[in-house]
Amino acid sequence: MLGYERLAVSRISRGLVDIKSFHDTIDVADLLVRLAQIVRSRRHSGGLRPVQWEILRYLSHANRISRCPGFLALYLGTTRGTVSQTLITLEKKGLITRERNAFDGRGTLLNLTAKGRRTAASDPLQELRTVTESMTGGAALGEGLRDLLGQMQKLGDLKPFGVCRDCGHFHQEAEADRDHFCDTLNEPVSEEDTHLICLEFNPEAT
Numbered sequence: 001m002l003g004y005e006r007l008a009v010s011r012i013s014r015g016l017v018d019i020k021s022f023h024d025t026i027d028v029a030d031l032l033v034r035l036a037q038i039v040r041s042r043r044h045s046g047g048l049r050p051v052q053w054e055i056l057r058y059l060s061h062a063n064r065i066s067r068c069p070g071f072l073a074l075y076l077g078t079t080r081g082t083v084s085q086t087l088i089t090l091e092k093k094g095l096i097t098r099e100r101n102a103f104d105g106r107g108t109l110l111n112l113t114a115k116g117r118r119t120a121a122s123d124p125l126q127e128l129r130t131v132t133e134s135m136t137g138g139a140a141l142g143e144g145l146r147d148l149l150g151q152m153q154k155l156g157d158l159k160p161f162g163v164c165r166d167c168g169h170f171h172q173e174a175e176a177d178r179d180h181f182c183d184t185l186n187e188p189v190s191e192e193d194t195h196l197i198c199l200e201f202n203p204e205a206t
């Protein structure tokens, strides 16, 4: 039994969780598994393997400091060795490039090439995004799933990842024509960059 399952069973047995709400949770879990099956069935497309698509997707949505092999491996829940092999393949296909990471002066910064960006735009999961965005409750669904993911990461003691607006390091600028500010990077953050996944994300920072 996984850690969060043990916790849920223990809380129910101590009367801390209402059994009806637990069954509602089971239904949500079942729905998520069924959705994951549909997503899995669409992951092979354009001559790329699922993990190759996951990397293109990540590089499209991660900020400058987070586009490094180590954090990519953490995000995908895999080893650096596996990521390294896949990066070599993507480089040979002309979809990504590597350069020295100016942020820490040591590591590697991964970038999509123009061909990589075009390929990422034909993501087989785009259909899922389109359907979600067209739903009346799409935004609320996104909020709920983000919250669920955060709680599961906490229970599993996994590194959280997220974007500026949910991060304790973020200082929002009220004036529309001025950049926001990140107090851990100690630099301005453009409105566009606030939507990107970040390595230094910390929802509990004060």
Ligand code: SF4
Pocket: 162, 163, 164, 165, 167, 168, 169, 170, 171, 181, 182, 183, 184, 185, 189, 198, 199, 200, 201, 202
């Ligand atoms: S505010 Fe948080 S998420 Fe945004 S760049 Fe800074 S550390 Fe990253």
